[in-house]
Every structure is written in structure tokens, then in C-alpha cells.
Amino acid sequence: MAYPVRPKQTVSMQTRDGLRLDADLYMPDSAPDCLESFPVLLMRQPYGRAIASTVVYAHPSWYAAQGYIVVIQDVRGRGSSEGEFDLFAHEISDGEDAVNWAAGLPQSTGEVGMYGFSYQGMTQLYAAANRPRALKTLCPAMIGYDLYQDWAYEGGAFCYQLNLGWAVQLASETVRRQGDLEAYRTLYATARSLPTSNPVNAESGILRQLAPDSHYHDWRRQDQPGDYWQQLSPQSYMQAVDLPMLHIGGWFDTHLSGTWRFYKEMAARSALTQHLVIGPWAHLPWGSRVGGLDYGDAANSPIDRLQIRWFDRFLKGIDRELLDEAPVSLFEMGQNQWRRFVQIPERQITYHLTTTGLAALDLREGKLTTEPQSSEQPDTFVHDPWRPVPSQGGHAAFPAGAFERSAIDCRTDVLTYSTEPLEADLHLAGEMSVTLNCAADTPSFDLCAILSEVKQNGTVYNFTQGYRRVIASPNAAATHQITLQPTCICLGSGSALRLSISAACFPAYALNPGLPPGLPQRLPPKSPNAGGLSEPTLAQSPSGHGSSGHSSKGDLGSSLLEAQVITITVYGSRSQVLLSVAG
Known part of the structure; x- marks a missing residue:
């Protein structure tokens, strides 16, 4: 049944150190002669509680109409809440206090669930760290489990x-x-x-x-x-936490690696129900069109209704059918349908790189083959920091998603390797990686790997990518693995799979100046910008900030003014692409 919802109220709680945190409260309006109790859904966020993550979720009043007390809280130092905002620093203690306070609200059953994405997903994990008894379930979406590698x-x-x-x-x-x-x-x-x-x-x-x-x-x-990073990362605090969780992600979300790894960890060790749902979405919104492609009506977000089913099961004890469903639900791009799996697909196939040495000049010269070829001709390309390969779509750029990239693949600082047209549909699902044997003439360089579908009409759309900063001896060939975003896609028969390799993807990732680790360079003052600011810039080469204690004032400026032209040679016969496939 759908309940009428009372007018929104502003309510406040006090943290253990005496600060006031404000929240909006949405209450179902039960019959006057029946003072009904309801579970509480809590969201804690830093963007002003009136927004309430409606960029991806239904309005809190909709959730309240399903029979839940909904609390949307401003975290410390945000919105109208007291205190100073210090990114993630207070979310464990404040989150625990908020859960205990929410459990004691009038007409609460004393049981609390949490939902939200991005920062609001992170606050769920922090709140769970000390295992407050009232917290019964989480629905974390698009989170950085390890803040270093999943976010920064x-x-x-x-x-x-x-x-x-x-x-x-x-x-x-x-x-x-x-x-x-x-x-x-x-x-x-x-x-x-x-x-x-x-x-x-x-x-x-x-x-x-x-x-x-x-x-x-x-x-x-x-x-x-x-x-x-360990002090800030949820990963450091979740090892003793065991709650039923609905993990939510998007194929083009910048934090997918965190969602993916957290689900895998919980599925392996948890005694309670863990489900994973990944749509064809960027960080926001969660609709049918992402980047340059429309994935159809099935891609429109089912998350609100699914979360109500989840909360009904774990906060109200109903909808037992949920437990009978396969726990992994992945949207298959290409076929534009949802697929269910008992576990994440792990069967893998390998493609090998074959080339004439001209893969940077002609799209026909670099090949992907299922059998290794006896070709020792390497491919060499040059990265010019003044005209870096631009980022377009993917998960790390804005706007994110799949875009037509044939013009980028035609650049001479991009290596391309393609299969022959596929004789049958190729269903990819799960983890992907690229292993490159290569050398560069600088002690540091970057590798960007992008997988795309070359459609029968010649258009090229990316569907997953990865990035790697390499520290190595100059001109010494070594093998480097690039981890790609997990994905789920069907490449139709007649289309082809393409791998594109470059040394930049800017501005998604900061440019690599190609300098030795820890080497600071004093740069001349920049010209005044529109704000009238002018200051010298300290360039810092890769791996220098944390280890040497030097500060950096504008890495982009250091990259452009001090960056080296980098020549990279890729040995295709010693390189490969590893793909997970779904039956």
C-alpha cells in the first residue's frame, strides 16, 4: 500500500562532541487511530540535504510513501549542520551517532537501513564500521573502497x-x-x-x-x-562488519573498481546476503542514454523499486522471493538486457597482438588474434605533451560513457589492434586486462588501454578502459599490466574488437612529465590568469609528493612546461589482452 506522507520536517541531533546535525524528515501518515511504527532509511550527504540525491534516486517522499521514515542528513560542516567539514574524517563517529539517533525517532521500529551513492555510499560504510546494533542493512552505490585506487x-x-x-x-x-x-x-x-x-x-x-x-x-x-589513505579508506574498517548489502554500480562510473572489489570481498566472506547490480550508467544520471549511445528502456534505473524490495526483506521481513534470485545482475550492453549470474563470470580468453610495426599509422596494420603470431616487429610511437591524446568518455572523463572515437584512433600517437570481423556474437562479462611488453626513453611514462567495438558501419565506440603510470629504467623492455574496468557487453557478429594504446588520456588523468621520481623543478612564474593570480610553480615528477615531502603547485602546469617528449616501443608478440566471457 502507498501511505500519505506528512509535510517535511527539519529535525536535529547532537553528536558525541556536542555539535548539531540537521536533517529533513519524511514520515508516512498512518491512520489516526493506529500509531503505526516504521523502519528508518538514513542518508548522510555533504551537498545540501534538499537535493537528497534526486539526481539518481526517487524523492525521499516516494520512499516514505512505501512505509518508511526517511532521514536525509547534512553531514558535519555541510548544509546547516554545525562544525567544520573535513573530508570523511568524522563519518565513523558521526555516522554511528546518526544511526543510533534515527533508531530512536518517534514511531521508529528501532531498525535502520542506509542508502545513497558516491559520498552518500561512503557514509554508509563508515557508519557501519563500529557495528551499531540498530543498523541492519546497507545499499552502497558507487563507492571508493580503497580511497587511493578507487577514487583519487x-x-x-x-x-x-x-x-x-x-x-x-x-x-x-x-x-x-x-x-x-x-x-x-x-x-x-x-x-x-x-x-x-x-x-x-x-x-x-x-x-x-x-x-x-x-x-x-x-x-x-x-x-x-x-x-x-589507509586512515581514510573504508577498507580499513570493514573487516569485522557483516550486514546484508545491495551493491550498486555503473559500467562507466569512476568508482566501479571500488564497488566491484567490495562486493567480491563481501560475497567471499559474508554469511549474509550480498547482491550486485551494475547498469550501463555513468556516475550520474542512471538513465538509458550514456555518452553517445542509448541502451533502451531496460537501462532506465530499476534501483528505487529494487531498494524497496531489499528494505522490505531486511527491515520488514517480507519479500522472501528476493533470496531466491541470482545475486549478480549485470546489464549487457549491445543486447541491452539484464543478465543474472550466480557468481561473477571468470572464464577467460586471450587475444594476442600482431603487427607490421605500422600500427600507429594505419588501422589495418595492427591485429588481435586468438593464436600468437611469430612477429617480432615492434610498434613505436611518440607522445608529445603539447598535444596529448584527449580523453573522450569512458569512466574517468566528463562526460562519461561510450562515444564515437574513430578520429582519435586515427592519430599517429595511438596504436590500434583489431580483430577480423567476428563470426559469432562475443559475450564479455567480468574482469579485463591488457599486458604490454614495452620500453620508453624516459624513467616514467603512462599507458592508456581502451577496448572498443568497431561496428559494421565503421563507427567505433569505447566500452572499457584502464590507465597505468609506469616507473622503469629508460630503454629497458619490461612487462606491465593495465587493469581495465569490468564490463558486460555483447559484440555482435560482423563487428570487431579493437585495442587502442596511448601514453595520455587528458584531462581525465594528469599528464606524466616523464621525469625521474622525486625530482622537483622550479618553473618561471606563469602569466596572470583571469583572476589576477601569478605565482611560481613547483613541478614534481611521479612518486615524488608522498616520498620526498615536496609540495606541488599545479601539476598540469609542471606537466606542460617541463614535460618530456616520450618515445615508447611496444613489442606486440609479447603482449596480450585477457578477457572474461559469459556463456
């Missing part, structure tokens, strides 16, 4: 575009709370113009001046895994 960095390379945009967004809320209208206008305009505005200005000028305490500056300095 990928393969050792900083996820530049999305993290810069997010930092500007958070900084805007900080100055809004401080009442600094001029700073808010500047940051708001910067956020609205990214990624087309000058990102050097956004990072080394505007963000440093207006948000000197932003987490972004720490994230740039801490460029290696270590204690800093």
Missing part, C-alpha cells in the same frame, strides 16, 4: 578532471557557508566552465587561493599508497 588515483595516475571538478564543488559549499559571496561566484563560475576553462587557473590559482584547506592539495601530495 588509477594505476598510480591522478584522476585529474573529475577530482578537480569535485574539489571546486566542495569548496563552493564551504565559502557559501562562510558568506563569502565573491568567492562563491568565482568558484561557481569555475565549476560551470570546467572542463573547457583553463584548468591550470582552476588548480594552481583559484582553488589554492579560495580553498587552501581543500583535501585536493593533500591528495596531490600523497601520490603513493600509505598511512594517509
Whole structure:
């Protein structure tokens, strides 16, 4: 039954250290002669509670109409809640306090579930860390399980575009709370113009001046895994937690690796129900069209109804049929349908790289074959930092998704290897990787690997990619693995599979200057930007920030002004693509 919903109320709680946290409360309106009790659904977020993640979820009033008390809370230092916002630092204690408070609300059954994506997904894991008794189930969506490798960095390379945009967004809320209208206008305009505005200005000028305490500056300095990241990562606190969880992700979401690994860990060790649902979505929204492709009506988000079924089962004890369903639900792109699996597919096939040495010049010269070929002719290409290979779609750029990329593949700084037209449909599902044997003439270089479908009409659409920052001896061939995003796609008969290799994917990832690790370079002052800012820039080569203690003022500026031209040679006969397939 659908309940009428009372007008929204603002309610407050007090943290253990005496701060007020505010929330919006949505209550079902039961019959006057029956004071009915309801479970509580809690979301904790940093973007202003009125939004309530409606960019991907139904409005909280819809959830309340299904028979739940819904609480949307501003975390510490955000919205109208008291305190100073310190990214993720207080979410364990504040989250536990919020769960216990929500369980004691009038007409609450005392049982709490949580939902939300991105930061709101992370707050669920932090709240569960101390195992509050009232918390019965979670629905974490699009989370960074290991904050370093699932959020800030990928393969050792900083996820530049999305993290810069997010930092500007958070900084805007900080100055809004401080009442600094001029700073808010500047940051708001910067956020609205990214990624087309000058990102050097956004990072080394505007963000440093207006948000000197932003987490972004720490994230740039801490460029290696270590204690800093362990203290912030949910992975460090979840080992003793066991709750039924509905894990939600998107094939083009920047945090898919975190969702994927967390589900695999919980499915392996948990005694309770774990389900995984991954749609063809970017971080937001969760609709049928992602990037340049429309995946049909089936791709429209089923998550709201599914979450109600989940909460009905684990907070109300109904809908037992849920337990009989296969736990892994993956959207298969190409066929544009949902597929269910008892477990994540693991059967793998291998493609080998074959080339005449001209894979950078002619799309016909690089081949992917199921049998290794006796070709020792390597491919050599040159990365010019002044004209880096641009990012287009995928999971690490904005906008994300699948886009037609044939023009990029025609560049001479991109190697391409393609199969012959497929004789039968190829169903890929699960984990993918590329192993390249290569050498470069600098001590540091990047490798970007992208898999695409070459359709019969000649159009080319990416469907998964990965990135790796390499530290190696110059001109010494070595083997490097690039982990790609998991995926699920059917490549139709007559189409072809293509692998594209480059040394940049900018601005999705920060450019690699090609310098030895830990080598700082003093650069001349930049020209004043639109905000009138001018300052010298300290360039820092890869792996230098965390280990040497040097600070960096604008890695993009260092990349462009100090970066080396890099020559990379790939030995195709010693390289391969490993794909998981679904029966």
C-alpha cells in the first residue's frame, strides 16, 4: 500500500562532541487511530540535504510513501549542520551517532537501513564500521573502497578532471557557508566552465587561493599508497562488519573498481546476503542514454523499486522471493538486457597482438588474434605533451560513457589492434586486462588501454578502459599490466574488437612529465590568469609528493612546461589482452 506522507520536517541531533546535525524528515501518515511504527532509511550527504540525491534516486517522499521514515542528513560542516567539514574524517563517529539517533525517532521500529551513492555510499560504510546494533542493512552505490585506487588515483595516475571538478564543488559549499559571496561566484563560475576553462587557473590559482584547506592539495601530495589513505579508506574498517548489502554500480562510473572489489570481498566472506547490480550508467544520471549511445528502456534505473524490495526483506521481513534470485545482475550492453549470474563470470580468453610495426599509422596494420603470431616487429610511437591524446568518455572523463572515437584512433600517437570481423556474437562479462611488453626513453611514462567495438558501419565506440603510470629504467623492455574496468557487453557478429594504446588520456588523468621520481623543478612564474593570480610553480615528477615531502603547485602546469617528449616501443608478440566471457 502507498501511505500519505506528512509535510517535511527539519529535525536535529547532537553528536558525541556536542555539535548539531540537521536533517529533513519524511514520515508516512498512518491512520489516526493506529500509531503505526516504521523502519528508518538514513542518508548522510555533504551537498545540501534538499537535493537528497534526486539526481539518481526517487524523492525521499516516494520512499516514505512505501512505509518508511526517511532521514536525509547534512553531514558535519555541510548544509546547516554545525562544525567544520573535513573530508570523511568524522563519518565513523558521526555516522554511528546518526544511526543510533534515527533508531530512536518517534514511531521508529528501532531498525535502520542506509542508502545513497558516491559520498552518500561512503557514509554508509563508515557508519557501519563500529557495528551499531540498530543498523541492519546497507545499499552502497558507487563507492571508493580503497580511497587511493578507487577514487583519487588509477594505476598510480591522478584522476585529474573529475577530482578537480569535485574539489571546486566542495569548496563552493564551504565559502557559501562562510558568506563569502565573491568567492562563491568565482568558484561557481569555475565549476560551470570546467572542463573547457583553463584548468591550470582552476588548480594552481583559484582553488589554492579560495580553498587552501581543500583535501585536493593533500591528495596531490600523497601520490603513493600509505598511512594517509589507509586512515581514510573504508577498507580499513570493514573487516569485522557483516550486514546484508545491495551493491550498486555503473559500467562507466569512476568508482566501479571500488564497488566491484567490495562486493567480491563481501560475497567471499559474508554469511549474509550480498547482491550486485551494475547498469550501463555513468556516475550520474542512471538513465538509458550514456555518452553517445542509448541502451533502451531496460537501462532506465530499476534501483528505487529494487531498494524497496531489499528494505522490505531486511527491515520488514517480507519479500522472501528476493533470496531466491541470482545475486549478480549485470546489464549487457549491445543486447541491452539484464543478465543474472550466480557468481561473477571468470572464464577467460586471450587475444594476442600482431603487427607490421605500422600500427600507429594505419588501422589495418595492427591485429588481435586468438593464436600468437611469430612477429617480432615492434610498434613505436611518440607522445608529445603539447598535444596529448584527449580523453573522450569512458569512466574517468566528463562526460562519461561510450562515444564515437574513430578520429582519435586515427592519430599517429595511438596504436590500434583489431580483430577480423567476428563470426559469432562475443559475450564479455567480468574482469579485463591488457599486458604490454614495452620500453620508453624516459624513467616514467603512462599507458592508456581502451577496448572498443568497431561496428559494421565503421563507427567505433569505447566500452572499457584502464590507465597505468609506469616507473622503469629508460630503454629497458619490461612487462606491465593495465587493469581495465569490468564490463558486460555483447559484440555482435560482423563487428570487431579493437585495442587502442596511448601514453595520455587528458584531462581525465594528469599528464606524466616523464621525469625521474622525486625530482622537483622550479618553473618561471606563469602569466596572470583571469583572476589576477601569478605565482611560481613547483613541478614534481611521479612518486615524488608522498616520498620526498615536496609540495606541488599545479601539476598540469609542471606537466606542460617541463614535460618530456616520450618515445615508447611496444613489442606486440609479447603482449596480450585477457578477457572474461559469459556463456
